[in-house]
Amino acid sequence: MVATVQANTLDTGRAAPRERRSWTGWRFVGPFMAVFAVVFLAPIAYAIYLSFFRTQLVGGTAFVGLDNYVKALTDPLLWASVGRVALFLVVQVPIMLFLALLVALAIDSGRLYGTSFFRISVFLPYAVPAVVATLMWGFMYGSQFGLVGSINDALGWSLPDPLSPGLVLASIGNIVTWEFVGYNMLILYSALRVVSPSLYEAAEMDGASQLRIVWSIKLPALRGALVIATIFSIIGSFQLFNEPSILQVLAPNSITTSYTPNLYAFSLSFAGQQFNYSATVAIVMGVITMIVAYVVQLRGMRKGA
Known part of the structure; x- marks a missing residue:
């Protein structure tokens, strides 16, 4: 049969027709890929390009290779800010996810009055x-003009200043927790809604308590959603910028220009005109964030396997 096909091909003098490749999928994906390349890939490539140069008043712009990265790896201000956001991550993220988990379980239990309003x-x-949230909380934190100051004046108390150097990081964590508990709650609650009701019915028929159902059915079903919420929270912690930059006006002695890595990069670029080193700091922080998020994802996948 093969010989017959070959003979027919030779007789006609033409090769067998090939299947045409369909570009329909690329037509749908093409607009997104174009925007993605312009607004995401191109800035990253330009930042990497800038990180290999140094601009000086005398001599202009010169190629310095990895000198900016060596400087970043030995920069005490950068690593102090990294340690600060790492402490923020270790303390604030578990508290926020725990509260989000409690709220999601309470809403999913069906025993909460006014579930829709509460959600x-x-x-x-x-x-x-x-x-807006930071300005609102910053007003309440004010010890001279805000809520804390009003309470001290009205009751004669001496409440500690939430914007003092020792408490400002906790105050920022309170703002971030207030902002994102609901977001993480929605992720966890959505994961709970896809659990089959037959599992709950079977557990109740076996005499399982509500606590046992939560531990054996709901928490295992939430493992993937918790990993996703944790990764999002890690990325957000390393990108901490809005809250400290706004509170810096209210507490200049507590929040310096290098308080967080993003605030440090912003100050280097727009206040210090050190665009090349600022790009280097951004690249280093991007790599650190990817490594930490990847490790968390691997650990979450291994526990789920």
């Missing part, structure tokens, strides 16, 4: 812009 109320702070 919207918890999610509503996420709809408030970060700038």
Whole structure:
């Protein structure tokens, strides 16, 4: 049969027709890929390009290779800011996810009165812009003109200043927790809604308590959603910028220009005109964030396997 096909091909003098490749999928994906390349890939490539140069008043712009990266790896201000956001991550993220988990379980239990109102109320702070939320909390934190100061004046108390150097990081964590508990609650609650009701019915028929159902059915079903929420929270912690930059005006002695890595990069670029080193700091922080998020994802996948 093969010989017959070959003979027919030779007789006609033409090769067998090939299947045409369909470009329909690329036509749908093409607009997104173009925007993705322009607004995401191109800035990263340009930042990497800038990180290999140094601009000076005398001599202009010169190629310095990895000198900016060596400087970043030995920069005490950068690593102090990294340690600060790492502490923020270790303390704030578990508290926020724990509260989000409790709220999601309470709403999913079906025993909470006014579930719809409660769900919207918890999610509503996420709809408030970060700038507005920080200004609102900054006013309440004020010890001279805000809520704390008013309480001290009215009751004769001496409450500690939330914007003092020792408490400002906790105050920022309170703002971030207030903003994102509802967002993470929605992720966890959505994961709970896809659990089959037959599992709950079978557990109740076997005499399992509500606590046992939560431990054996709901928490395992939430493992993937918790990993996703944790990764999002890690990325957000390393990108901490809006809250400290706005509170810096209210507490200049507590929040310096290098308080967080993003604030440090912003100050280097727009206040210090060190665009090349600022790009280097951004690249280093991007790599650190990817490594930490990847490690968390691997650990979450191994526990789920």
